[in-house]
Amino acid sequence: MIKRSFFKSRYLPYLLIFPQILVTLTFFYWPAIQGILQSFMLSDPFGRKSTFVWFYNYIELFTDPLYLKSILITFVFSLATAAVSISLGLFIASMANRALKAKALVRTMLIWPYAVAPAISGIMWLFLLHPSYGVVALAIKKWMGIDWNPVLYGSDAMIMIVMASAWKEVSYNFVFFMAGMQAVPKSLIEAAAIDGAGPLRRFWTITFPLLSPTFFFLTVMNIIYSFFETFGIIHTVTQGGPGGSTNILVYKVYQDGFVGLNLGSSAAQSVVLMSLIIIITVLQFKFVEKKVQYSG
């Protein structure tokens, strides 16, 4: 850290940072500690009496087929959402990058899904894919002959929530990819063109590798998004069904804790989620240095 000039004051810095520390302690650290403690206990539904049971809750979790299924579902859901929204975002961004004239207009038309709440996205896609009268559902049934019914079939429900969550993320990814592409030095592109590389070749050998930090960053952000912010979609559209096939981890925490009142298990699940996200963030910080290429 380079030498900085500081102000001298006895009490002002403490005063300034006090609100942040207060809120963080009250609504972050204290609950986090309570949560971890809670996960080591068996409590009655109203929290009156609790017994310390070491890792009982955790063992119960990892031997519970429903929980393991939930882990699988969450991973499938988040990878599918990330794949769809990143590829679509990249595709549209590369198209928009070539459309020199209409860039601002295109951006306006593509950016607003960011402002739509996931729950509202869920409502719209539920309407579109509803087995009885959704127009996309009808198209699927007529033109592809598939018996589409997200109310009955778990896989169809999963596709529906993937659509609802990916649709929203496309605009987020689009913004980042656009910015990333504009940071690619024109001189590189022109040099490649002089050497005879066509546009497609230029994209895959120059632009795409230079986009790898963005790509990596977006993968992590998309996965975190689909782990947590999609609670609204599940709660509005499928409530974890049918038959638990869309019961992602964060929804299960809510179900077990607030609806089922199994405080210990829910707390343990929260701690598992906490660890997962810490691992993902740490991995992100580490790999950023190794795998990605910078323009030099």
Next chain:
Amino acid sequence: MVEKTPILDFFTYAFLMLGILIVGFPIIYSLIAATLPLDEVSRVPMPMIPGDQFLVNMTEAWTRGNLGTQITNSIIMATGITFGKIVVSMIGAFSIVYFDYKFRKLAFASVFCTLMLPVEVRILPTYEMAANVLSPVQTIWDFLHLNGLVSWFTGNDFSLSLNWSLLDSYPGLIFPLIASATCTFLFRQFFLTIPEELCEAAKIDGATPMIFFRKILFPLSKTNIAALVVIEFVYGYNQYLWPLLVTTNTKMTTAVIGLQNLIPQADDLPEWNIALGGALLVMLPPVLVVLFMQRWFVKGLIEKEK
């Protein structure tokens, strides 16, 4: 594009149109649905020509879904979160960057840790906290058996019970969501890029820290603040899980959650025209904010990555 590629250009624009269509399709469809009467919206397939029931449906959605109260609640919550987060983190970042004191590094590290854990991960204990903000004090009091001490001292039975509930209130909706430190981190990054010379010049001129903050730092941060306003407003407005837990009173429900009541359930009339009209109304405030402040918003999103 260096060479002339008419065929590829054509495909570029074609695919672009297609992309915009795919992204815009749900909203166009919802708009059309919101203009149709009940019998047409449940027709299979739904007609693609807009009807004339737009205002009728919107009014119905507004009254039936109690959208007036709910959208107001959402806007108050979002504004509170935006304002709270930006103010708290800006002065916090100022403190961390421009002063050198004992606990500076510790403060920053503890604030940094909150970046990694969104509220969804700690819902139960945060809920207990909101139900009784004084519970840490209570716990410490009980732990130290201070009841017994006071009883012994005064000769009477003494039992202290502290309770301050934030449930079903605006502070309850707002404060727990301010705890995340994303803005502090961002402001710190930004402040670190401001040249030393400005600070030194201010000190030479005898400026107090707060004058430096008001007259130099704050004006320089305006673009960042604008971007954060958009990001945090959208974030706050679209909150789902936390408001769901903290509010049970129908007068305090937020719009995104209240929309659920408009969705046709299995045995209701399939009044999707009303549900979608309501959805369009509810999504309007954040969409307007994003569209009007697009430029700063995009800039802010990209800065956030670094």
